[in-house]
Amino acid sequence: RKDGEEVAVLKKAIALTIQEETVYVEAFMDISARKKIETALREQQQFTKTIFDFAPVGIVVIDAEAHRIVDINATALNLLETDREHAIGADCHQFICPNEVDRCPITDLGKRVDQAERVLVSRKGHERKILKSVVSTPLGGRHCLVAGLIDLSQLQTAREAPQQESST
DSSP states (O other): OTTSOOOOEEEEEEEEEETTEEEEEEEEEEOHHHHHHHHHHHHHHHHHHHHHHHOSSEEEEEETTTTEEEEEOHHHHHHHTOOHHHHTTSBHHHHTSTTOTTOOTTTTTOOSEEEEEEEEEOTTSOEEEEEEEEEEEEETTEEEEEEEEEEHHHHHHHHHHHHHHHHO
16 A cells, blocks of 8 residues: 555456557455454454363264264263264264153254253263253354263262362
């Protein structure tokens, strides 16, 4: 710009022949605002991914129509005692709500939010009491369920630790 400020531009150039003479026409469009929005979107996506990846709560993203797991964080993988390869694409009822097929509180029973204590069954067959919170949300052009899983046994252990320390 005249004031010395640099801006991102989109340049379009074409060559025209007019009366046997080649003329080049260039057009420039200021795309600074678009670039700022793209940068902000990338930062927001990275921020969201960081929360997802490092949250101390298990997070499972489920395709609402197929009830298949489409994404899962490390905390949930630990709770399920499995790896991404076995979790992604698995039926959510296999791990999160055994015996609840066709009785999903959100997709089948019409609830907006489901919060309940459940028994989670790991891939190794271990059972854990969890607090499960599920909400419906659009994601990537499809209807998804996002489940937050809190291991209640860990909360119980955390509550008992201060009592054990004070008694010693």
